[in-house]
Amino acid sequence: MNALLRVIAWTLAIALVALPVVAVLNGWIAGERWPMRKLAVTGEFAQVDEAAVREAVLPLVQRGFFAVDLDQVRDAVAGLPWVERVEVRKRWPDRLEVSLTEHTPVARWPDGRLLSEEGKLFAAPEGAGAGLPLFEGPEGRASELMSFHSLARPLFLTVGAKVESVQLSARGSWSLELDDGTAVEAGRGDPQARLARFARLLPKLRDNDPRVLVRADLRYTNGFTLVWGDPPPATPNDTEATPGDAPAGTQEGNA
Known part of the structure; x- marks a missing residue:
């Protein structure tokens, strides 16, 4: 019996010591004695709203220093x-x-x-990312879309054109659209040589034909097919068009 009483006594003593500690750690008591008074937000960021960070953190620090759950704070931010x-x-x-x-x-x-530079898709406020190219394709191949854009972008920048969008079909066929609306079909496999050849010829194609280049199909071994649209509307400074101008249509080009 004495041994049992000693066990009970020790258990009560430990409980009397442990319970206040547990209560403090959980913020049940004494939160006002050890309050969390300072929040420091650091890092290089331009889009994240620091006020929003503080608003997300504030409800989680009300029960004092010891009761702050770092995992909850991390998830909230x-x-x-x-x-x-x-x-x-x-x-x-x-x-x-x-x-x-x-x-x-x-x-x-x-x-x-x-899409981030790390290849991750993330939610953003409506209208964010204006001016960035549009990528379309399977989510699991986002990194391939980034690589294709990195390949195509400098090829067209050197001739004064900008890649506005990149598409990868379910069958693995590549296409892109330039800033003047020209759609370029690059096909499957490794399209770098085809794109480079077309980019080199693009200034000459534009200079030699007043019409709008609507589409270029590069899926040929030694050339490509071009589809032309109507020329842009004449301005007061333009000379009058002469009879016999070629209508919109298709033209084949060789490298």
Whole structure:
């Protein structure tokens, strides 16, 4: 019996010591004695709203220093637009430090999300990413779309054209659209040589024909097919068109 009483006594003593500690750690008591007074938000970011970070964190630090759940804080900040990575730590006696990294977008996705330079799709506010190229294709092949754009972009920049969109079909066929609306079918496999050949000839094609180049099909071994549209409307400074101008149509070109 004495041994049982000793066990009970020790159990009660441990409980009396442990329960206050558990209560403090869970914020049940004494939260006002060790309040979290300072929040430091660090990192290089331009799109993330620091006020939104503070608003997300504030409800999670009301129960005092010891009761702050760092995982909850990390999840709350990670759920904000543009946030890629978050690190959170506590500094005694009253400081919470949040270090974050934001996504750097490289392209738009058809559903409104943006694609980061890390190859990750992330949600962004409506209208964000204006001016970025549009990528269309299977989500699992986003990195291939990035590689294709990186290949095609400098080829056309050197001739004064900009790649506005890149598409990868379910069958693996590549196509793109230039800033003047020209659609370019590059085909499957490795299209670099075909794109380079077409890009070199593009200035000459534009200079030699007043019509609008609508589509270029590069899926040929030694040449390509061009589809032309009507020439742009005449302006007051333009000379009058002479009879016999060629109508819109298709033209084949060779390398």
